[in-house]
Amino acid sequence: MMRSLLFVPGDDSGKLDKALASGADALILDLEDSVAADAKASARRTCLDFLKATAPLASRPRLYVRINALDSGLSDNDLDSVMTAGPDGIVLPKSASGADVTLLDARIAVREALHDLTDGQTRIIAIATETAASIFGLGSYAGASRRLSGLTWGGEDLAADIGAAGNKNAAGDWRQPFQLARNLCLFGAVSAGIIPIDTVYTDFRDLDGLRREAEVAEKDGFCGKLAIHPAQVAPINEIFTPSPQAIANARRIIGAFAAAGDPGVVGLDGKMLDRPHLLAARRTLERAGIES
């Protein structure tokens, strides 16, 4: 399950240790925006030490590293360092299109071979809406890499790129350009057969606001949400775990199709159900970690 993915500044060993106990499904050790330019090299060493110490633990979150952008001049050094410890995955910021993911795939493959890691074991999650141009690449991720397991989006760098004064309105809802980015990320991920992950909620003291945003995202089809503070993890996990009622309902729908000999359409409780309902039911069980 990838319900909660907690960002941790990669140069802060105190927060790295704290993050391990957060209950997050994945940690994203950050080498990019939360690390100052003059701390990049020491952050790589801190992340590497943490990965080496943590990877062997029997029970641990998945460990991803957010490298610097491909055009930053830093990403190859980031990979040279962290790939020696075999992280579970790499988060690619400022991804412009599937071509960027394909390029990263090749760079990862070289390091996997060099360090005797299993070919293909390192996954990729792309942050796919951080520039205006990237919006036009959101339909290009299908087939980009067999490593690609999720797409997520960001509203902070996008606001800076387009020169927006802000990204949310007075009521706390995303302004229109950011809703478009979010929605296209959702469609882009699902159409590429990978999971859509909702972006961060930056006001980390406002857990009610986080809950509202996460609930809407879950209803719309997102499978999880990025977190920036340990307090955000429990609400995110709760909201993105299919409820017992949702699981029971999904089982009934799948059962109704099976009992009727798998037709295109069935009736259940006086309501018509067709293929989209069956797919949604299967997806619910998949997200709950149940084989259907």
Ligand code: COA
């Ligand atoms: N991971 C692990 N531990 C974290 C954490 C995180 N993302 N955010 C906060 N903590 C720890 C703090 O170090 C503190 O630990 P302590 O009690 O041992 O001192 C505790 O949780 C409470 O933190 P709090 O005082 O509420 O927040 P803060 O002011 O220390 O930190 C931020 C606020 C925003 C700086 C911090 O949450 C953070 O660094 N978040 C991640 C930022 C990031 O990676 N951004 C890039 C992606 S957008």
Ligand code: MG
């Ligand atoms: Mg950023």
